[in-house]
Amino acid sequence: MDTGPGQGPDELADATARTRYARHLLLPEVGMAGQRRLAAARVLVLGAGGLGSPALLYLAAAGVGTLGIADDDVVELTNLQRQIVHGTGDVGRSKVESAAEAVARVNPGVRVETHPERVTAATADRLVAAYDVVVDGTDNFPTRYAVNDACVRAGVPLVWASVLRFDAQVAVWWAGHGPCLRCVFPHEPAAGDVPSCAEAGVLGALCGTVGSVQAAEALKLVLGIGEPLVGRLLIHDALRARWDTVAVQADPSCAACGLGAGVGAGVDAGVGAGVDGGRAHGAGGLGVREGGIPDGGGEPVATVSVRALAAELRRPHPPVLVDVRPGPERSIVSIPGAVTIDLADFRSGEAFSRPELGGPGTPLVLYCKTGARSEEATRLVVAAGWRYAANLTGGVLAWVREVDPSLATY
Ligand SMILES: [Zn+2]
Structure with a gap:
């Protein structure tokens, strides 16, 4: 399902559009040229859940021309504590459909491409290669590593995050410009090694914080401004209200992006x-x-x-x-x-x-x-x-x- 007309490069010729994006146009780092760049951009959000919800809303509001949404789940009552694109009336509906409607409410000019499917090693290449930037809001390790490997192969920057309880980490993995996920976390945890949010819980508002950071990083990458979180891992402890970054480096022996990398069977x-x-x-x-x-x-x-x-x-x-x-x-x-x-x-x-x-x-x-x-x-x-x-x-x-x-x- 695709919705929305999309935004051509001339979209800002319309006074209503200039009014909509006025607070962006005031920023010298964005301006008319940046806003046109956003309108031409294609951003894929994986997972219309706790992280994907705020990311989608801010990317839509910002005027990103095309938003891809991939998720194979339906909305459950337990999601509503943090997944703010969905409402009570959406329980039982497809998450991508519910999220696409939320995007249209915020900004009907955004073209939405829905992918109601599970992202796997077999499907990640096809999905990722069609977009300029990927925002990972998924919550399981096999998917995250498959998405990382696909982004390495396609040369697409991956705005990644992980949240659990009151703790979060965010990074932009981008092989050739900095490390990828496997450079820093080479070993995919076995099932059951790390508790999930479903087992250990997560502060709903932390998802809002972190998904918004991911949206800001994706917008910076599209605009080519500032210093993206490439080569840095952002660590946030919401309980203690602490933010830190640590430097992380590409590993020449990385299985995904290092010398002679094979990236598993998908090479x-x-x-x-x-x-x-x-x-x-x-x-x-x-x-x-x-x-x-x-x-x-x-x-x-x-x-x-x-x-x-x-x-x-x-x-x-x-x-x-x-x-x-x-x-x-x-x-x-x-x-x-x-x-x-x-x-x-x-x-x-x-x-x-x-x-x-x-x-x-x-x-x-x-x-x-x-x-x-x-x-x-x-x-x-x-x-x-x-x-x-x-x-x-x-x-x-x-x-x-x-x-x-x-x-x-x-
Ligand atoms: Zn790597």
């Missing part, structure tokens, strides 16, 4: 090569960790295909694209948005202090005409400490051929 052979692998969003975003990070000369460097790069460049927080060719070649054709640092500067080491390269945690994609010179530059920048650098397979000529044939070639 796509294309991922390892850093090529598209037939996935809509390109394999694992940058394909960086999957492609392998060389630890010395002669080892293959990580690679990314032009199609995967094109998808990455349309996302919030794209990688820094570096053109390593000399000026005369660049004047013929270049990929829009690239910064320019000659291969000679990588060889001399001068490149590594250039502000355009950011720091060792900055994701980089390097290119030249066909890929040979940028492979050398990629090797050098990785040796200098950059953790997420990939060589663009086929170089600018592949870009012209496969992404934008209107550009000049040589």
